[in-house]
Amino acid sequence: MLKTRIAVLVSGGGTNLQALIDAQKAGKNPCGEIVLVLSDNPNAYALTRAQSAGIATAVVHKKACASQAEFEQKMKEELEKSNIDFIILAGFMCILSAAFTAAYPERIINVHPSLIPSFCGKGFYGLKVHEAALEYGVKVTGATVHFVNEIPDGGKILLQKAVDILPEDTPQTLQKRVMQQAEWLILPQAAALVSKTIQEEKYGHLSK
Numbered sequence: 001m002l003k004t005r006i007a008v009l010v011s012g013g014g015t016n017l018q019a020l021i022d023a024q025k026a027g028k029n030p031c032g033e034i035v036l037v038l039s040d041n042p043n044a045y046a047l048t049r050a051q052s053a054g055i056a057t058a059v060v061h062k063k064a065c066a067s068q069a070e071f072e073q074k075m076k077e078e079l080e081k082s083n084i085d086f087i088i089l090a091g092f093m094c095i096l097s098a099a100f101t102a103a104y105p106e107r108i109i110n111v112h113p114s115l116i117p118s119f120c121g122k123g124f125y126g127l128k129v130h131e132a133a134l135e136y137g138v139k140v141t142g143a144t145v146h147f148v149n150e151i152p153d154g155g156k157i158l159l160q161k162a163v164d165i166l167p168e169d170t171p172q173t174l175q176k177r178v179m180q181q182a183e184w185l186i187l188p189q190a191a192a193l194v195s196k197t198i199q200e201e202k203y204g205h206l207s208k
Helices: 015-025 045-052 068-081 098-102 127-136 171-206
Strands: 004-010 032-039 056-059 086-089 108-112 140-147 157-164
Touching: 004 015, 004 045, 004 068, 004 171, 015 032, 015 045, 015 171, 032 045, 032 068, 032 171, 045 056, 068 098, 086 171, 108 171, 127 171, 140 171, 157 171
Parallel strands: 004 032, 004 086, 032 056, 086 108
Antiparallel strands: 108 140, 140 157
């Protein structure tokens, strides 16, 4: 049976990528396979994680590109070389243009460290999300996996998981707990859901 071919886009340490790799190794995404890890940062530790797992890697260094259009064109070329069906953003720190996201309708997902529509959109990333949640005084936060469109954090929601905020929380402790209790669980779950949908749509007639 042919599997949905997945690319994971990364910029940093790759903890969410590791969660996806671990889930794949455990057989939790039977319909999909990560075949490429693509980074905008040549020094991203996520590339090392991919190589350790035997996954092909590529780098399109954004700073070496003259424009967003050139950067995205080079990324598309890498994705096409690997016949990618589905893209997962896992700590990818670049905003994608409407032209790029429109080329992959409901074929790109992202995990955001809050319960969208709270603490999301332009400027809300990394620790800033958790700082905002603590400053506002909410008692519950969490993570959301959503489809990616031209609006930052604006695509259709796939999965959410709530995480309690504790009185002694700092942005750093909250970030770690949201990753462990929400992001690392729902991102692989969403990857499996979308992989199954794509496999049925694209390869269903071949797998019967």
